Amino acid sequence: MGTPISTLRNMGPAMEAAFARAGIDSAEALRELGTDAAYARLLASGERPHFIPFYVIEMALQGRPWNDCTTDEKAALRLRFDRIKASAAPPPRSELEAFLDRIGVRDPRGTG
Template sequence: MRISEMKNIGVVNEEKLAQVGVVTPEELRELGTEAAFLKIRHLVDDGACLHLLYGLEGAIQDIPKRELTERRKAELRSFFKQLD
């Protein structure tokens, strides 16, 4: 399976992940949402937004990002706000 076949991850984000050395779904799951997001933000796209963070988490959980729990969304929002 290609990363772009995971939920919430299209070809553009697959390319961003590849640029930071994440090329398989297993590598994404092993790295984790926050670490993958930080790599993208620091090395590829300094404007990476909260929606990408939600999308990565949804991909790892194999659910659409809109189905993330409110608790997990709050955790991710808190993580994202600390980056500014």
């Protein structure tokens, strides 16, 4: 095992745990994958998509504070994020969720 992910700027214990669940166990592995592939693995492991962690990872890999991201950079990162989010398969449904959908308890559009 290499350097803990939490040694990277902006990366705390929660992100380190999320990456561990996605099979990314070191800062070196995260750097090798890069932001897009690492984030895709987070989504595949069940993390819900959210733009801020995506760009925080990008800033961490650049060694910059998370809030150093410029407006133009955020716009470009948003395009990358949206592509990754669109290509991610939805997480598997639990038996309970599937049952609630069948009996009409949950909103079929997935909003409630």
